[in-house]
Amino acid sequence: MSVKPSKTIERTIHVENLARVEGEGALYIKSVGDEITDVQLNIFEPPRFYEAFLRGRRFTEVPDITARICGICPVAYQMSSCHAMEQALGVTVGEPIRTLRRLLYCGEWIESHVLHMFMLHLPDFLGYESVVTMAADHRDVVAKALSLKKAGNDIVNFIGGREVHPINVRIGGFYRLPSKAKAKALRETLLANREFAIETIRFMAGLDFPDFEQNYEFVAMKHPDEYPFCEGRLVSSSGLDIPIEAFLSEFEEIHVKHSTALHGRFKDGRIYLVGPLARVNLNFEQLPDSVKAIAKEIGFSVPCRNNFKSIIARALETLFAVEQAIEILEHYDDAAAPHVKITHQSGIGHGCSEAPRGILYHRYEIDDEGLIKDAIITPPTAQNQPQIEDDLRHFFPSMLDKPEEEATLRCEQLIRNYDPCISCSTHFLKLQLDRTP
Amino acid sequence: MVKDTKPKLAVYKFSSCDGCQLSILDLEDELLALTGAVEIAFFLEARRKVQPGPYDIGLVEGSISTPEEAERIVQVRKECKYLVTIGACATSGGIQALKNWADVEEYKRIVYASPKYIQTLDTASPVAAYVLVDFELRGCPVNKYQLVEVITAFVAGRRPQIPTYPVCLECKREGNVCVMVTDGAPCLGPITQAGCGAICPSFGRSCYACFGPSESSAAEMLCNHCEKTGTDKPTIVRMLRSFNGYLEPFKQVGDEYERQTVKNH
Ligand code: SF4
Ligand code: SF4
Numbered sequence: 001m002s003v004k005p006s007k008t009i010e011r012t013i014h015v016e017n018l019a020r021v022e023g024e025g026a027l028y029i030k031s032v033g034d035e036i037t038d039v040q041l042n043i044f045e046p047p048r049f050y051e052a053f054l055r056g057r058r059f060t061e062v063p064d065i066t067a068r069i070c071g072i073c074p075v076a077y078q079m080s081s082c083h084a085m086e087q088a089l090g091v092t093v094g095e096p097i098r099t100l101r102r103l104l105y106c107g108e109w110i111e112s113h114v115l116h117m118f119m120l121h122l123p124d125f126l127g128y129e130s131v132v133t134m135a136a137d138h139r140d141v142v143a144k145a146l147s148l149k150k151a152g153n154d155i156v157n158f159i160g161g162r163e164v165h166p167i168n169v170r171i172g173g174f175y176r177l178p179s180k181a182k183a184k185a186l187r188e189t190l191l192a193n194r195e196f197a198i199e200t201i202r203f204m205a206g207l208d209f210p211d212f213e214q215n216y217e218f219v220a221m222k223h224p225d226e227y228p229f230c231e232g233r234l235v236s237s238s239g240l241d242i243p244i245e246a247f248l249s250e251f252e253e254i255h256v257k258h259s260t261a262l263h264g265r266f267k268d269g270r271i272y273l274v275g276p277l278a279r280v281n282l283n284f285e286q287l288p289d290s291v292k293a294i295a296k297e298i299g300f301s302v303p304c305r306n307n308f309k310s311i312i313a314r315a316l317e318t319l320f321a322v323e324q325a326i327e328i329l330e331h332y333d334d335a336a337a338p339h340v341k342i343t344h345q346s347g348i349g350h351g352c353s354e355a356p357r358g359i360l361y362h363r364y365e366i367d368d369e370g371l372i373k374d375a376i377i378t379p380p381t382a383q384n385q386p387q388i389e390d391d392l393r394h395f396f397p398s399m400l401d402k403p404e405e406e407a408t409l410r411c412e413q414l415i416r417n418y419d420p421c422i423s424c425s426t427h428f429l430k431l432q433l434d435r436t437p
Numbered sequence: 438m439v440k441d442t443k444p445k446l447a448v449y450k451f452s453s454c455d456g457c458q459l460s461i462l463d464l465e466d467e468l469l470a471l472t473g474a475v476e477i478a479f480f481l482e483a484r485r486k487v488q489p490g491p492y493d494i495g496l497v498e499g500s501i502s503t504p505e506e507a508e509r510i511v512q513v514r515k516e517c518k519y520l521v522t523i524g525a526c527a528t529s530g531g532i533q534a535l536k537n538w539a540d541v542e543e544y545k546r547i548v549y550a551s552p553k554y555i556q557t558l559d560t561a562s563p564v565a566a567y568v569l570v571d572f573e574l575r576g577c578p579v580n581k582y583q584l585v586e587v588i589t590a591f592v593a594g595r596r597p598q599i600p601t602y603p604v605c606l607e608c609k610r611e612g613n614v615c616v617m618v619t620d621g622a623p624c625l626g627p628i629t630q631a632g633c634g635a636i637c638p639s640f641g642r643s644c645y646a647c648f649g650p651s652e653s654s655a656a657e658m659l660c661n662h663c664e665k666t667g668t669d670k671p672t673i674v675r676m677l678r679s680f681n682g683y684l685e686p687f688k689q690v691g692d693e694y695e696r697q698t699v700k701n702h
Contacts, residue, residue: 046451053539053544061679071458071578130485161636168640
């Protein structure tokens with residue numbers, strides 16, 4: 001980690017191993033005078049070729065396989081896979097399966113958001129190198145955060161069978177529904193953690209945020225009546241409104257020149273932002289009144305164009321997920337059919353869901369024997385990567401007069417605003433970006 | 438200083454999904470006690486601060502699948518007194534080892550627009566294919582309580598108490614009705630190592646062997662049985678080739694079934 005001023009005008013920032021991100025990456029920025037001449041966010045995540053080896057697998061195996069793309073958001077991968085497959089096979093799951101899928105997703109959001117807020121991102125705001133040292137001074141907060149995180153994992157355990165790579169998810173629904181008694185106990189756990197979810201929002205709102213507003217193009221899913229998880233259309237802040245089936249005609253992934261990375265962008269070249277801040281901006285009205293009331297109390301309103309405040313968006317979504325889960329569990333009935341029957345075995349289907357880090361799009365083609373012919377997976381971090389670099393390019397000039405350590409830290413913090421899940425690199429790795437003047 | 442006397446723990450990532458190292462952070466009830474008992478000296482996903490090696494215990498997640506990883510693992514071995522692999526990727530190559538049966542050049546073309554930029558080995562291999570490993574913990578992902586047992590054992594200087602019998606036994610203990618009996622479903626529980634608590638059969642589905650082969654795993658016998666009860670050969674090959682397909686005897690039996698499939702065509 002170093003910032004080297006040389007001849008007073010040329011500076012480079014080089015972070016060889018980015019810490020507290022999921023996966024591994026590096027950052028390189030170069031400036032001459034006030035001009036940023038180079039920004040490189042290097043992802044040295046090895047290629048694992050999911051889209052290639054999915055070919056020839058039976059469609060029923062896909063949710064278990066794609067879960068392994070990311071250990072932090074396996075539910076998102078399972079949900080996008082299931083929805084895509086069900087569309088291909090002409091199946092609609094209906095109630096209560098769709099509600100239980102929302103429940104499962106609540107668990108993942110809580111677990112992933114709390115992990116990121118308290119263990120990965122908050123140390124930046126409070127000036128600690130990690131949660132380990134932070135816990136020494138803030139043991140009570142860390143203990144409560146761990147309890148809330150655990151409540152999220154308890155949800156995934158309850159309906160998914162285990163927290164990392166759930167085993168109870170299948171095309172058409174679930175294998176078996178857990179008992180009502182377990183649902184009751186889980187609801188109690190969530191009720192006990194609800195107050196801390198509220199405190200979290202107030203706590204995050206009191207942090208110091210760099211003044212960094214960008215004119216982001218937010219992209220998220222939108223459902224007419226609900227805050228989005230697995231269903232809805234794709235919308236953006238400049239008025240895009242398309243069905244998810246049109247994803248590939250609107251967006252593309254490009255192989256940047258001199259690079260081994262795939263970057264998501266609009267077909268007309270514009271870049272965009274996905275994730276909690278985009279969701280909250282585009283779906284604020286869909287949040288329950290209780291969450292809106294707290295947002296109002298802390299003075300949070302949309303549009304909010306400062307991604308350092310994504311930590312507040314995560315806190316709002318965490319409370320939403322806790323309340324949503326409590327409500328779903330209240331009406332939980334274990335007597336329902338756990339899955340719908342699958343009769344067809346071929347077709348083409350699209351699936352999109354809101355992973356904790358933003359939209360996750362899948363498309364599959366299934367042949368007449370039920371085997372995967374083609375798979376396309378577009379993870380959130382691939383879509384955010386050009387935006388992260390763009391942010392760095394705009395943010396770094398304000399760091400030119402800052403001491404080495406601080407400038408480096410702030411740039412890292414900016415990257416962590418995106419909670420970049422680098423292991424979601426179904427197909428991106430080392431990035432080299434040529435700056436076009 | 439007390440701090441300096443604590444054993445130093447390092448956590449490394451290779452080709453993986455992060456799920457196994459996440460299991461450490463998922464130890465919500467034990468995490469604060471763990472950080473009191475060992476010094477987390479190198480764990481990039483959780484800490485910015487890096488303490489220099491050597492380390493007492495190194496936990497390795499992920500398989501070796503690039504030239505850079507093949508070099509790095511040798512370095513990692515040198516700086517750790519005990520080296521423990523955590524999870525299917527590090528222990529068997531993981532799901533990405535499916536490329537070991539494929540034409541990697543074709544794989545590159547399927548996924549990347551400019552395949553020539555992609556640096557990858559032809560195989561994704563277990564860590565033990567490159568360096569000496571002191572203990573291998575199974576699972577995709579690992580069971581976090583087994584992970585605590587492994588760390589505790591190495592800190593105490595004893596052998597970890599990890600059962601090597603099959604899931605089938607855990608399943609009986611759970612009082613489940615056997616899915617092979619009720620649904621005639623092909624289940625890999627009889628040849629898969631225990632450790633998960635037989636969660637799949639407890640939810641009414643067959644085990645797909647995410648913990649890999651158990652000790653003296655009678656894979657061939659089970660597959661013959663599955664074939665007799667109606668599972669076709671290509672399905673058997675796919676069943677064996679999933680998260681631990683590159684580990685014996687899964688590899689050998691899977692390859693044999695594939696040969697028979699090709700012959701029959
Ligand atoms: S063994 Fe499974 S859970 Fe662990 S890192 Fe590999 S893919 Fe992830
Ligand atoms: S039953 Fe089998 S597939 Fe399921 S979690 Fe256990 S070892 Fe893994």
